[in-house]
């Protein structure tokens with residue numbers, strides 16, 4: 001799969017460095033050659049001997065190693081690979097990359113290279129969530145650096161949250177995708193997915209039956225064509241895809257904030273089933289059942305229309321804005337009206353009447369509506385609908 005490919009693997013200083021040994025093994029098994037670079041901090045976690053033994057090659061550690069410079073300068077080293085992979089990438093290493101600093105071998109190679117770079121971050125959850133780290137990630141994404149992970153889960157430091165390095169198999173997949181020149185390479189696509197939860201009180205909420213299956217399949221299909229995907233998801237039942245940037249939200253208002261933070265994007269696909277209304281006065285404490293008292297009455301407030309906001313943005317409108325219309329009757333007429341009302345470019349319309357089994361099911365029958373007209377697609381698995389839609393998006397972004 002990766003025959004004739006050379007990966008320059010920079011191993012940074014984090015406990016996740018042990019997983020990079022497994023990554024080297026997987027890369028070699030897939031046919032790739034691996035040039036390993038171990039940072040000073042990385043060498044505190046794994047030894048140069050184990051790295052070079054698994055890679056079957058010399059491990060580079062020092063910028064000012066005269067032998068290395070005589071045999072191969074750092075500029076040449078940075079350019080002989082098809083892809084530079086940083087795994088694990090610490091907060092510090094990413095900060096250096098974002099600033100263009102070059103004070104050791106790893107950062108110098110990353111600054112000198114003209115080949116694509118894939119980063120697998122690993123750090124404590126607070127460090128990951130810190131505004132400085134998030135700023136650095138945005139800057140690096142703007143420079144075209146790709147990311148895989150981090151995963152969410154229990155961390156070596158005992159805390160829980162995003163920050164675990166992606167698993168070696170997922171990094172291998174991301175490497176394969178990075179080396180396959182898809183039509184959406186260099187493009188950023190925003191996808192919303194899943195339902196939203198609108199709180200009534202701290203323990204109750206209003207929701208809908210969206211599983212997130214179609215949005216998840218679309219995000220994966222766009223990723224497979226090479227796009228950088230930001231996936232803003234409500235509490236869906238289907239897990240989010242690997243290899244996309246996942247932003248989890250609960251409410252429509254939080255979804256709008258996450259969407260606005262993710263812009264600019266080349267295209268936006270709004271597949272989320274956003275609740276139209278929220279409870280006007282969310283109770284800050286659990287509403288009690290009191291014997292003999294009047295039943296609670298909920299009043300509603302309108303939620304922001306995320307699709308409309310993005311489609312009608314004067315400053316950040318993506319070139320292509322795609323909305324969804326889940327209807328139970330008069331599907332085409334409603335969808336055409338929606339296209340005009342929301343100001344989006346395409347509407348993917350589907351009939352979600354219970355007898356169709358589409359909501360939460362594995363298949364979908366959609367009609368693609370644009371200013372040019374409407375096109376009914378046959379009933380297809382949701383993955384296939386996603387693949388076709390991703391191809392259309394790639395063609396439209398040209």
Ligand code: C5P
Pocket residue numbers: 192252270271272273274275276303304305306307308322323324325326338
């Ligand atoms: O108006 P309706 O909910 O039927 O429109 C569906 C489309 O609008 C979907 O693409 C959905 O993601 C989007 N939408 C939204 N924000 C809302 C309501 C719907 O983005 N508040």
